[in-house]
Amino acid sequence: MEFDTSSPIWLQLVTEFSRRIVTGEWGQGQRIPGVRELALRLGVNPNTVQRALGEMERDGLCRSERTSGRFVTDDSxxxxxxxxxxxxxxxxxxxxxxxxxxxxxxxxxxxxxxxxxxxxxxxxxxxxxxx
Amino acid sequence: MEFDTSSPIWLQLVTEFSRRIVTGEWGQGQRIPGVRELALRLGVNPNTVQRALGEMERDGLCRSERTSGRFVTDDSxxxxxxxxxxxxxxxxxxxxxxxxxxxxxxxxxxxxxxxxxxxxxxxxxxxxxxx
DNA sequence: ATTACTGTACTATGTGCTTAATACATTAGG
DNA sequence: CCTAATGTATTAAGCACATAGTACAGTAAT
Missing domain, CATH: 1.10.287 (Helix Hairpins)
Structure with a gap:
Protein backbone atom coordinates (compact mmCIF):
# COMPACT_ATOMS: atom_id res chain seq x y z
CA MET A 1 0.00 0.00 0.00
CA GLU A 2 1.08 3.56 -0.71
CA PHE A 3 1.25 6.25 1.94
CA ASP A 4 1.20 10.02 1.90
CA THR A 5 4.20 11.72 3.50
CA SER A 6 2.04 14.64 4.59
CA SER A 7 0.17 12.84 7.37
CA PRO A 8 1.15 10.16 9.90
CA ILE A 9 1.06 6.62 8.53
CA TRP A 10 -0.80 5.32 11.59
CA LEU A 11 -3.63 7.77 10.79
CA GLN A 12 -3.80 6.60 7.20
CA LEU A 13 -3.94 3.05 8.51
CA VAL A 14 -6.91 3.94 10.73
CA THR A 15 -8.70 5.24 7.65
CA GLU A 16 -7.85 2.18 5.56
CA PHE A 17 -8.79 -0.31 8.28
CA SER A 18 -12.04 1.55 8.92
CA ARG A 19 -12.81 1.32 5.23
CA ARG A 20 -12.22 -2.42 5.29
CA ILE A 21 -14.61 -2.83 8.19
CA VAL A 22 -17.30 -0.72 6.56
CA THR A 23 -17.09 -2.57 3.25
CA GLY A 24 -17.16 -5.95 4.96
CA GLU A 25 -13.70 -6.80 3.71
CA TRP A 26 -13.13 -7.34 7.43
CA GLY A 27 -16.47 -8.81 8.44
CA GLN A 28 -18.30 -8.10 11.66
CA GLY A 29 -16.86 -10.27 14.45
CA GLN A 30 -14.18 -11.71 12.19
CA ARG A 31 -10.56 -12.07 13.15
CA ILE A 32 -8.09 -9.40 12.02
CA PRO A 33 -4.62 -10.52 10.87
CA GLY A 34 -1.86 -10.10 13.45
CA VAL A 35 0.14 -6.90 13.70
CA ARG A 36 3.27 -8.58 12.39
CA GLU A 37 1.53 -10.01 9.33
CA LEU A 38 -0.29 -6.75 8.57
CA ALA A 39 2.94 -4.80 8.94
CA LEU A 40 4.69 -7.17 6.53
CA ARG A 41 1.94 -6.93 3.92
CA LEU A 42 1.63 -3.14 4.22
CA GLY A 43 5.37 -2.53 4.24
CA VAL A 44 5.37 -0.66 7.54
CA ASN A 45 6.65 -1.28 11.05
CA PRO A 46 4.60 -3.45 13.44
CA ASN A 47 4.63 -0.61 15.96
CA THR A 48 2.84 1.63 13.45
CA VAL A 49 0.11 -0.95 12.93
CA GLN A 50 -0.16 -1.37 16.68
CA ARG A 51 -0.67 2.36 17.08
CA ALA A 52 -3.46 2.42 14.49
CA LEU A 53 -5.30 -0.60 15.90
CA GLY A 54 -4.87 0.72 19.42
CA GLU A 55 -6.72 3.89 18.46
CA MET A 56 -9.48 1.94 16.77
CA GLU A 57 -9.83 -0.20 19.86
CA ARG A 58 -10.27 2.94 21.95
CA ASP A 59 -13.18 3.78 19.64
CA GLY A 60 -14.76 0.34 20.07
CA LEU A 61 -14.22 -0.66 16.44
CA CYS A 62 -12.32 -3.78 17.42
CA ARG A 63 -11.23 -5.68 20.50
CA SER A 64 -8.09 -7.67 21.25
CA GLU A 65 -7.96 -11.02 22.97
CA ARG A 66 -4.51 -11.11 24.33
CA THR A 67 -3.44 -14.43 22.91
CA SER A 68 -5.79 -15.38 20.12
CA GLY A 69 -5.77 -12.15 18.15
CA ARG A 70 -7.86 -9.10 17.28
CA PHE A 71 -11.46 -9.11 16.17
CA VAL A 72 -13.83 -6.68 14.48
CA THR A 73 -16.59 -5.51 16.81
CA ASP A 74 -19.86 -7.48 16.93
CA ASP A 75 -21.86 -4.27 17.25
CA SER A 76 -23.38 -3.71 13.82
CA MET B 1 -6.39 30.79 12.24
CA GLU B 2 -6.75 27.22 13.43
CA PHE B 3 -4.48 24.42 12.32
CA ASP B 4 -4.76 20.67 12.17
CA THR B 5 -2.11 18.74 14.08
CA SER B 6 -2.24 15.89 11.57
CA SER B 7 -0.45 17.69 8.75
CA PRO B 8 2.39 20.23 8.56
CA ILE B 9 1.33 23.82 9.18
CA TRP B 10 3.30 25.10 6.21
CA LEU B 11 1.21 22.81 3.95
CA GLN B 12 -2.02 24.12 5.45
CA LEU B 13 -0.71 27.62 4.82
CA VAL B 14 -0.09 26.82 1.15
CA THR B 15 -3.72 25.72 0.89
CA GLU B 16 -5.04 28.79 2.67
CA PHE B 17 -2.89 31.25 0.70
CA SER B 18 -3.86 29.52 -2.55
CA ARG B 19 -7.50 29.92 -1.60
CA ARG B 20 -6.96 33.63 -0.99
CA ILE B 21 -5.40 34.05 -4.41
CA VAL B 22 -8.18 32.14 -6.15
CA THR B 23 -10.95 34.10 -4.44
CA GLY B 24 -9.25 37.42 -5.16
CA GLU B 25 -8.79 38.13 -1.48
CA TRP B 26 -5.20 38.49 -2.60
CA GLY B 27 -5.70 40.10 -6.01
CA GLN B 28 -3.66 39.38 -9.11
CA GLY B 29 -0.43 41.38 -9.01
CA GLN B 30 -1.17 42.74 -5.55
CA ARG B 31 1.33 42.89 -2.73
CA ILE B 32 1.27 40.14 -0.11
CA PRO B 33 1.86 41.10 3.54
CA GLY B 34 5.38 40.44 4.84
CA VAL B 35 6.34 37.14 6.40
CA ARG B 36 6.64 38.73 9.86
CA GLU B 37 3.21 40.35 9.73
CA LEU B 38 1.55 37.20 8.33
CA ALA B 39 3.20 35.10 11.01
CA LEU B 40 1.99 37.46 13.71
CA ARG B 41 -1.60 37.45 12.44
CA LEU B 42 -1.68 33.69 11.92
CA GLY B 43 -0.02 32.89 15.23
CA VAL B 44 2.84 30.89 13.70
CA ASN B 45 6.57 31.32 13.26
CA PRO B 46 7.91 33.50 10.41
CA ASN B 47 9.97 30.55 9.23
CA THR B 48 6.81 28.53 8.71
CA VAL B 49 5.27 31.26 6.56
CA GLN B 50 8.53 31.54 4.65
CA ARG B 51 8.46 27.82 3.94
CA ALA B 52 4.89 28.01 2.60
CA LEU B 53 5.49 31.06 0.41
CA GLY B 54 8.76 29.59 -0.81
CA GLU B 55 6.91 26.54 -2.12
CA MET B 56 4.27 28.72 -3.79
CA GLU B 57 7.00 30.75 -5.43
CA ARG B 58 8.49 27.55 -6.84
CA ASP B 59 5.09 26.96 -8.45
CA GLY B 60 4.96 30.45 -9.93
CA LEU B 61 2.01 31.55 -7.82
CA CYS B 62 3.91 34.55 -6.47
CA ARG B 63 7.25 36.30 -6.81
CA SER B 64 9.40 38.08 -4.29
CA GLU B 65 11.19 41.34 -4.86
CA ARG B 66 13.98 41.23 -2.41
CA THR B 67 13.39 44.56 -0.74
CA SER B 68 9.87 45.71 -1.54
CA GLY B 69 7.95 42.55 -0.68
CA ARG B 70 6.08 39.65 -2.25
CA PHE B 71 3.47 39.87 -4.98
CA VAL B 72 0.77 37.62 -6.41
CA THR B 73 1.56 36.50 -9.95
CA ASP B 74 0.32 38.65 -12.86
CA ASP B 75 -0.44 35.54 -14.91
CA SER B 76 -4.22 35.18 -14.74
C1' DA C 1 6.23 -29.72 29.05
C1' DT C 2 7.26 -27.73 24.70
C1' DT C 3 6.48 -25.07 20.71
C1' DA C 4 4.46 -21.43 18.28
C1' DC C 5 1.64 -17.77 17.97
C1' DT C 6 -0.73 -13.81 19.95
C1' DG C 7 -0.70 -8.78 21.91
C1' DT C 8 2.19 -5.65 24.36
C1' DA C 9 6.18 -2.91 26.03
C1' DC C 10 10.60 -0.86 25.83
C1' DT C 11 15.00 1.29 24.10
C1' DA C 12 17.62 3.50 20.56
C1' DT C 13 18.22 5.98 16.22
C1' DG C 14 17.15 8.98 12.44
C1' DT C 15 14.20 12.38 10.26
C1' DG C 16 11.05 16.23 9.66
C1' DC C 17 8.25 20.01 11.71
C1' DT C 18 7.98 24.02 14.68
C1' DT C 19 9.66 27.58 17.35
C1' DA C 20 13.10 30.98 18.87
C1' DA C 21 16.63 34.11 18.26
C1' DT C 22 19.76 36.17 15.43
C1' DA C 23 22.15 38.02 11.50
C1' DC C 24 22.82 39.77 6.77
C1' DA C 25 21.98 42.19 2.20
C1' DT C 26 19.21 45.27 -0.24
C1' DT C 27 16.34 49.20 -1.09
C1' DA C 28 12.73 52.85 -0.34
C1' DG C 29 11.83 57.06 2.21
C1' DG C 30 13.24 60.96 4.72
C1' DC D 1 23.74 59.53 4.86
C1' DC D 2 20.51 57.16 7.92
C1' DT D 3 16.63 54.62 9.29
C1' DA D 4 13.22 51.25 8.62
C1' DA D 5 11.37 47.61 6.22
C1' DT D 6 11.93 43.90 3.10
C1' DG D 7 13.34 38.78 1.98
C1' DT D 8 16.64 35.41 3.30
C1' DA D 9 19.81 32.33 5.93
C1' DT D 10 21.52 30.07 10.02
C1' DT D 11 21.74 27.71 14.46
C1' DA D 12 19.77 25.40 18.46
C1' DA D 13 16.23 23.23 20.95
C1' DG D 14 12.04 20.37 21.66
C1' DC D 15 8.71 17.29 19.86
C1' DA D 16 6.26 13.60 17.16
C1' DC D 17 6.74 10.01 13.84
C1' DA D 18 8.78 5.83 11.85
C1' DT D 19 11.89 2.16 12.02
C1' DA D 20 14.66 -1.64 14.07
C1' DG D 21 15.46 -4.74 17.43
C1' DT D 22 14.48 -7.10 21.58
C1' DA D 23 11.85 -8.84 25.27
C1' DC D 24 7.87 -10.39 28.09
C1' DA D 25 3.17 -12.52 29.19
C1' DG D 26 -0.48 -15.46 28.03
C1' DT D 27 -2.73 -19.28 25.52
C1' DA D 28 -3.65 -22.97 22.05
C1' DA D 29 -1.99 -27.01 19.88
C1' DT D 30 1.05 -30.85 19.98
Missing amino acids: QRISTLRRALVTEAADDYIRVSRGLRMEVSDAVALIDERWNHHDMADLDRARTEA | QRISTLRRALVTEAADDYIRVSRGLRMEVSDAVALIDERWNHHDMADLDRARTEA
Whole structure:
Protein backbone atom coordinates (compact mmCIF):
# COMPACT_ATOMS: atom_id res chain seq x y z
CA MET A 1 0.00 0.00 0.00
CA GLU A 2 1.08 3.56 -0.71
CA PHE A 3 1.25 6.25 1.94
CA ASP A 4 1.20 10.02 1.90
CA THR A 5 4.20 11.72 3.50
CA SER A 6 2.04 14.64 4.59
CA SER A 7 0.17 12.84 7.37
CA PRO A 8 1.15 10.16 9.90
CA ILE A 9 1.06 6.62 8.53
CA TRP A 10 -0.80 5.32 11.59
CA LEU A 11 -3.63 7.77 10.79
CA GLN A 12 -3.80 6.60 7.20
CA LEU A 13 -3.94 3.05 8.51
CA VAL A 14 -6.91 3.94 10.73
CA THR A 15 -8.70 5.24 7.65
CA GLU A 16 -7.85 2.18 5.56
CA PHE A 17 -8.79 -0.31 8.28
CA SER A 18 -12.04 1.55 8.92
CA ARG A 19 -12.81 1.32 5.23
CA ARG A 20 -12.22 -2.42 5.29
CA ILE A 21 -14.61 -2.83 8.19
CA VAL A 22 -17.30 -0.72 6.56
CA THR A 23 -17.09 -2.57 3.25
CA GLY A 24 -17.16 -5.95 4.96
CA GLU A 25 -13.70 -6.80 3.71
CA TRP A 26 -13.13 -7.34 7.43
CA GLY A 27 -16.47 -8.81 8.44
CA GLN A 28 -18.30 -8.10 11.66
CA GLY A 29 -16.86 -10.27 14.45
CA GLN A 30 -14.18 -11.71 12.19
CA ARG A 31 -10.56 -12.07 13.15
CA ILE A 32 -8.09 -9.40 12.02
CA PRO A 33 -4.62 -10.52 10.87
CA GLY A 34 -1.86 -10.10 13.45
CA VAL A 35 0.14 -6.90 13.70
CA ARG A 36 3.27 -8.58 12.39
CA GLU A 37 1.53 -10.01 9.33
CA LEU A 38 -0.29 -6.75 8.57
CA ALA A 39 2.94 -4.80 8.94
CA LEU A 40 4.69 -7.17 6.53
CA ARG A 41 1.94 -6.93 3.92
CA LEU A 42 1.63 -3.14 4.22
CA GLY A 43 5.37 -2.53 4.24
CA VAL A 44 5.37 -0.66 7.54
CA ASN A 45 6.65 -1.28 11.05
CA PRO A 46 4.60 -3.45 13.44
CA ASN A 47 4.63 -0.61 15.96
CA THR A 48 2.84 1.63 13.45
CA VAL A 49 0.11 -0.95 12.93
CA GLN A 50 -0.16 -1.37 16.68
CA ARG A 51 -0.67 2.36 17.08
CA ALA A 52 -3.46 2.42 14.49
CA LEU A 53 -5.30 -0.60 15.90
CA GLY A 54 -4.87 0.72 19.42
CA GLU A 55 -6.72 3.89 18.46
CA MET A 56 -9.48 1.94 16.77
CA GLU A 57 -9.83 -0.20 19.86
CA ARG A 58 -10.27 2.94 21.95
CA ASP A 59 -13.18 3.78 19.64
CA GLY A 60 -14.76 0.34 20.07
CA LEU A 61 -14.22 -0.66 16.44
CA CYS A 62 -12.32 -3.78 17.42
CA ARG A 63 -11.23 -5.68 20.50
CA SER A 64 -8.09 -7.67 21.25
CA GLU A 65 -7.96 -11.02 22.97
CA ARG A 66 -4.51 -11.11 24.33
CA THR A 67 -3.44 -14.43 22.91
CA SER A 68 -5.79 -15.38 20.12
CA GLY A 69 -5.77 -12.15 18.15
CA ARG A 70 -7.86 -9.10 17.28
CA PHE A 71 -11.46 -9.11 16.17
CA VAL A 72 -13.83 -6.68 14.48
CA THR A 73 -16.59 -5.51 16.81
CA ASP A 74 -19.86 -7.48 16.93
CA ASP A 75 -21.86 -4.27 17.25
CA SER A 76 -23.38 -3.71 13.82
CA GLN A 77 -24.71 -0.32 14.81
CA ARG A 78 -21.19 0.86 15.60
CA ILE A 79 -20.18 -0.14 12.09
CA SER A 80 -23.03 1.71 10.42
CA THR A 81 -22.25 4.73 12.57
CA LEU A 82 -18.67 4.50 11.38
CA ARG A 83 -19.86 4.34 7.79
CA ARG A 84 -21.99 7.43 8.20
CA ALA A 85 -19.14 9.29 9.90
CA LEU A 86 -16.65 8.49 7.14
CA VAL A 87 -19.04 9.50 4.38
CA THR A 88 -20.23 12.74 5.92
CA GLU A 89 -16.70 13.73 6.85
CA ALA A 90 -15.62 13.32 3.24
CA ALA A 91 -18.66 15.22 1.99
CA ASP A 92 -18.12 18.06 4.45
CA ASP A 93 -14.48 18.32 3.45
CA TYR A 94 -15.49 18.73 -0.17
CA ILE A 95 -18.19 21.24 0.70
CA ARG A 96 -15.82 23.25 2.86
CA VAL A 97 -13.30 23.58 0.04
CA SER A 98 -15.95 24.28 -2.60
CA ARG A 99 -17.57 27.02 -0.56
CA GLY A 100 -14.19 28.45 0.36
CA LEU A 101 -13.57 28.77 -3.39
CA ARG A 102 -16.95 30.51 -3.79
CA MET A 103 -18.55 27.74 -5.83
CA GLU A 104 -22.28 27.15 -6.25
CA VAL A 105 -23.93 23.91 -5.15
CA SER A 106 -24.92 23.13 -8.70
CA ASP A 107 -21.31 23.38 -9.89
CA ALA A 108 -20.03 21.32 -6.98
CA VAL A 109 -22.54 18.60 -7.73
CA ALA A 110 -21.93 18.73 -11.48
CA LEU A 111 -18.22 18.27 -10.92
CA ILE A 112 -18.77 15.09 -8.92
CA ASP A 113 -20.96 13.73 -11.71
CA GLU A 114 -18.32 14.62 -14.29
CA ARG A 115 -15.26 13.30 -12.44
CA TRP A 116 -16.92 10.07 -11.31
CA ASN A 117 -16.55 8.63 -14.80
CA HIS A 118 -12.94 9.75 -15.03
CA HIS A 119 -12.27 7.48 -12.11
CA ASP A 120 -13.93 4.62 -14.00
CA MET A 121 -11.45 5.11 -16.83
CA ALA A 122 -8.56 5.27 -14.39
CA ASP A 123 -9.67 1.90 -13.03
CA LEU A 124 -9.83 0.47 -16.53
CA ASP A 125 -6.38 1.82 -17.30
CA ARG A 126 -4.96 0.26 -14.16
CA ALA A 127 -6.58 -3.09 -14.94
CA ARG A 128 -5.18 -2.99 -18.47
CA THR A 129 -1.69 -2.11 -17.26
CA GLU A 130 -1.64 -4.86 -14.66
CA ALA A 131 -2.88 -7.46 -17.16
CA MET B 1 -6.39 30.79 12.24
CA GLU B 2 -6.75 27.22 13.43
CA PHE B 3 -4.48 24.42 12.32
CA ASP B 4 -4.76 20.67 12.17
CA THR B 5 -2.11 18.74 14.08
CA SER B 6 -2.24 15.89 11.57
CA SER B 7 -0.45 17.69 8.75
CA PRO B 8 2.39 20.23 8.56
CA ILE B 9 1.33 23.82 9.18
CA TRP B 10 3.30 25.10 6.21
CA LEU B 11 1.21 22.81 3.95
CA GLN B 12 -2.02 24.12 5.45
CA LEU B 13 -0.71 27.62 4.82
CA VAL B 14 -0.09 26.82 1.15
CA THR B 15 -3.72 25.72 0.89
CA GLU B 16 -5.04 28.79 2.67
CA PHE B 17 -2.89 31.25 0.70
CA SER B 18 -3.86 29.52 -2.55
CA ARG B 19 -7.50 29.92 -1.60
CA ARG B 20 -6.96 33.63 -0.99
CA ILE B 21 -5.40 34.05 -4.41
CA VAL B 22 -8.18 32.14 -6.15
CA THR B 23 -10.95 34.10 -4.44
CA GLY B 24 -9.25 37.42 -5.16
CA GLU B 25 -8.79 38.13 -1.48
CA TRP B 26 -5.20 38.49 -2.60
CA GLY B 27 -5.70 40.10 -6.01
CA GLN B 28 -3.66 39.38 -9.11
CA GLY B 29 -0.43 41.38 -9.01
CA GLN B 30 -1.17 42.74 -5.55
CA ARG B 31 1.33 42.89 -2.73
CA ILE B 32 1.27 40.14 -0.11
CA PRO B 33 1.86 41.10 3.54
CA GLY B 34 5.38 40.44 4.84
CA VAL B 35 6.34 37.14 6.40
CA ARG B 36 6.64 38.73 9.86
CA GLU B 37 3.21 40.35 9.73
CA LEU B 38 1.55 37.20 8.33
CA ALA B 39 3.20 35.10 11.01
CA LEU B 40 1.99 37.46 13.71
CA ARG B 41 -1.60 37.45 12.44
CA LEU B 42 -1.68 33.69 11.92
CA GLY B 43 -0.02 32.89 15.23
CA VAL B 44 2.84 30.89 13.70
CA ASN B 45 6.57 31.32 13.26
CA PRO B 46 7.91 33.50 10.41
CA ASN B 47 9.97 30.55 9.23
CA THR B 48 6.81 28.53 8.71
CA VAL B 49 5.27 31.26 6.56
CA GLN B 50 8.53 31.54 4.65
CA ARG B 51 8.46 27.82 3.94
CA ALA B 52 4.89 28.01 2.60
CA LEU B 53 5.49 31.06 0.41
CA GLY B 54 8.76 29.59 -0.81
CA GLU B 55 6.91 26.54 -2.12
CA MET B 56 4.27 28.72 -3.79
CA GLU B 57 7.00 30.75 -5.43
CA ARG B 58 8.49 27.55 -6.84
CA ASP B 59 5.09 26.96 -8.45
CA GLY B 60 4.96 30.45 -9.93
CA LEU B 61 2.01 31.55 -7.82
CA CYS B 62 3.91 34.55 -6.47
CA ARG B 63 7.25 36.30 -6.81
CA SER B 64 9.40 38.08 -4.29
CA GLU B 65 11.19 41.34 -4.86
CA ARG B 66 13.98 41.23 -2.41
CA THR B 67 13.39 44.56 -0.74
CA SER B 68 9.87 45.71 -1.54
CA GLY B 69 7.95 42.55 -0.68
CA ARG B 70 6.08 39.65 -2.25
CA PHE B 71 3.47 39.87 -4.98
CA VAL B 72 0.77 37.62 -6.41
CA THR B 73 1.56 36.50 -9.95
CA ASP B 74 0.32 38.65 -12.86
CA ASP B 75 -0.44 35.54 -14.91
CA SER B 76 -4.22 35.18 -14.74
CA GLN B 77 -4.09 31.82 -16.48
CA ARG B 78 -1.90 30.46 -13.70
CA ILE B 79 -4.55 31.52 -11.21
CA SER B 80 -7.39 29.88 -13.08
CA THR B 81 -5.28 26.75 -13.44
CA LEU B 82 -4.75 26.82 -9.68
CA ARG B 83 -8.48 27.18 -9.15
CA ARG B 84 -9.20 24.19 -11.34
CA ALA B 85 -6.52 22.14 -9.59
CA LEU B 86 -7.87 22.88 -6.12
CA VAL B 87 -11.45 22.10 -7.06
CA THR B 88 -10.76 18.88 -8.94
CA GLU B 89 -8.43 17.69 -6.22
CA ALA B 90 -11.17 18.14 -3.63
CA ALA B 91 -13.73 16.45 -5.86
CA ASP B 92 -11.43 13.52 -6.57
CA ASP B 93 -10.73 13.09 -2.86
CA TYR B 94 -14.44 12.84 -2.19
CA ILE B 95 -14.99 10.47 -5.09
CA ARG B 96 -12.12 8.26 -3.97
CA VAL B 97 -13.56 7.90 -0.48
CA SER B 98 -17.13 7.42 -1.70
CA ARG B 99 -16.16 4.73 -4.17
CA GLY B 100 -13.93 3.08 -1.58
CA LEU B 101 -17.02 2.85 0.61
CA ARG B 102 -18.97 1.29 -2.28
CA MET B 103 -21.36 4.20 -2.72
CA GLU B 104 -23.33 5.02 -5.86
CA VAL B 105 -22.88 8.32 -7.73
CA SER B 106 -26.47 9.25 -7.03
CA ASP B 107 -25.98 8.85 -3.29
CA ALA B 108 -22.69 10.73 -3.33
CA VAL B 109 -24.32 13.63 -5.18
CA ALA B 110 -27.43 13.58 -2.97
CA LEU B 111 -25.26 13.82 0.13
CA ILE B 112 -23.54 16.95 -1.15
CA ASP B 113 -26.92 18.51 -1.83
CA GLU B 114 -28.13 17.58 1.64
CA ARG B 115 -25.04 18.66 3.61
CA TRP B 116 -24.61 21.94 1.71
CA ASN B 117 -27.55 23.43 3.60
CA HIS B 118 -26.22 22.17 6.91
CA HIS B 119 -23.18 24.31 6.27
CA ASP B 120 -25.47 27.29 5.67
CA MET B 121 -26.96 26.81 9.11
CA ALA B 122 -23.51 26.47 10.65
CA ASP B 123 -22.61 29.83 9.10
CA LEU B 124 -25.75 31.40 10.50
CA ASP B 125 -24.97 29.98 13.93
CA ARG B 126 -21.47 31.38 13.81
CA ALA B 127 -22.74 34.81 12.73
CA ARG B 128 -25.29 34.82 15.53
CA THR B 129 -22.68 33.82 18.13
CA GLU B 130 -20.22 36.47 16.98
CA ALA B 131 -22.87 39.18 16.98
C1' DA C 1 6.23 -29.72 29.05
C1' DT C 2 7.26 -27.73 24.70
C1' DT C 3 6.48 -25.07 20.71
C1' DA C 4 4.46 -21.43 18.28
C1' DC C 5 1.64 -17.77 17.97
C1' DT C 6 -0.73 -13.81 19.95
C1' DG C 7 -0.70 -8.78 21.91
C1' DT C 8 2.19 -5.65 24.36
C1' DA C 9 6.18 -2.91 26.03
C1' DC C 10 10.60 -0.86 25.83
C1' DT C 11 15.00 1.29 24.10
C1' DA C 12 17.62 3.50 20.56
C1' DT C 13 18.22 5.98 16.22
C1' DG C 14 17.15 8.98 12.44
C1' DT C 15 14.20 12.38 10.26
C1' DG C 16 11.05 16.23 9.66
C1' DC C 17 8.25 20.01 11.71
C1' DT C 18 7.98 24.02 14.68
C1' DT C 19 9.66 27.58 17.35
C1' DA C 20 13.10 30.98 18.87
C1' DA C 21 16.63 34.11 18.26
C1' DT C 22 19.76 36.17 15.43
C1' DA C 23 22.15 38.02 11.50
C1' DC C 24 22.82 39.77 6.77
C1' DA C 25 21.98 42.19 2.20
C1' DT C 26 19.21 45.27 -0.24
C1' DT C 27 16.34 49.20 -1.09
C1' DA C 28 12.73 52.85 -0.34
C1' DG C 29 11.83 57.06 2.21
C1' DG C 30 13.24 60.96 4.72
C1' DC D 1 23.74 59.53 4.86
C1' DC D 2 20.51 57.16 7.92
C1' DT D 3 16.63 54.62 9.29
C1' DA D 4 13.22 51.25 8.62
C1' DA D 5 11.37 47.61 6.22
C1' DT D 6 11.93 43.90 3.10
C1' DG D 7 13.34 38.78 1.98
C1' DT D 8 16.64 35.41 3.30
C1' DA D 9 19.81 32.33 5.93
C1' DT D 10 21.52 30.07 10.02
C1' DT D 11 21.74 27.71 14.46
C1' DA D 12 19.77 25.40 18.46
C1' DA D 13 16.23 23.23 20.95
C1' DG D 14 12.04 20.37 21.66
C1' DC D 15 8.71 17.29 19.86
C1' DA D 16 6.26 13.60 17.16
C1' DC D 17 6.74 10.01 13.84
C1' DA D 18 8.78 5.83 11.85
C1' DT D 19 11.89 2.16 12.02
C1' DA D 20 14.66 -1.64 14.07
C1' DG D 21 15.46 -4.74 17.43
C1' DT D 22 14.48 -7.10 21.58
C1' DA D 23 11.85 -8.84 25.27
C1' DC D 24 7.87 -10.39 28.09
C1' DA D 25 3.17 -12.52 29.19
C1' DG D 26 -0.48 -15.46 28.03
C1' DT D 27 -2.73 -19.28 25.52
C1' DA D 28 -3.65 -22.97 22.05
C1' DA D 29 -1.99 -27.01 19.88
C1' DT D 30 1.05 -30.85 19.98
